[in-house]
Amino acid sequence: MKTISKILRVSTRDRFQLINITMEVESFVRESGICRGILVISVPHATASIIVNENEPGLLSDIIEKVKEITEPDSSKWLHNSIDDNAHAHIGSALFGHERVFPVNECRIFKGIWQDIFLLEMDGPRSERKIVLTILGE
Ligand code: ZN
Numbered sequence: 844m845k846t847i848s849k850i851l852r853v854s855t856r857d858r859f860q861l862i863n864i865t866m867e868v869e870s871f872v873r874e875s876g877i878c879r880g881i882l883v884i885s886v887p888h889a890t891a892s893i894i895v896n897e898n899e900p901g902l903l904s905d906i907i908e909k910v911k912e913i914t915e916p917d918s919s920k921w922l923h924n925s926i927d928d929n930a931h932a933h934i935g936s937a938l939f940g941h942e943r944v945f946p947v948n949e950c951r952i953f954k955g956i957w958q959d960i961f962l963l964e965m966d967g968p969r970s971e972r973k974i975v976l977t978i979l980g981e
Pocket of ligand 1: 923927928929930933
């Protein structure tokens with residue numbers, strides 16, 4: 844079994860933002876030469892997440908609105924805000940997770956046509972966010 848890793852780097856421009864990384868992830872899988880295995884997409888950050896869903900502008904805006912509603916970025920109740928004013932983003936990362944996993948089959952990500960892969964920024968803008976891609980298989 845082989846394991847191949849790569850770090851994708853993206854910058855973000857908004858406090859909350861969804862960045863579509865599907866093409867970069869698909870290229871990584873193609874170039875890995877691995878045709879059957881497991882793909883892990885993770886972020887080494889405590890204030891961002893990886894999510895999977897449809898790339899439809901209205902829906903992406905809906906998701907951001909719901910993330911704000913859940914994480915309450917303007918709430919004065921968060922204790923962590925006395926340190927660096929981003930408690931909402933830590934809470935979002937804790938709730939939505941730092942990783943997603945896909946099977947790899949026939950040399951491709953086994954995913955639905957409406958499943959695109961996004962970095963969910965919750966504490967932007969950032970000049971660099973890392974996304975760790977790891978594929979295990981043969
Ligand atoms: Zn913090």
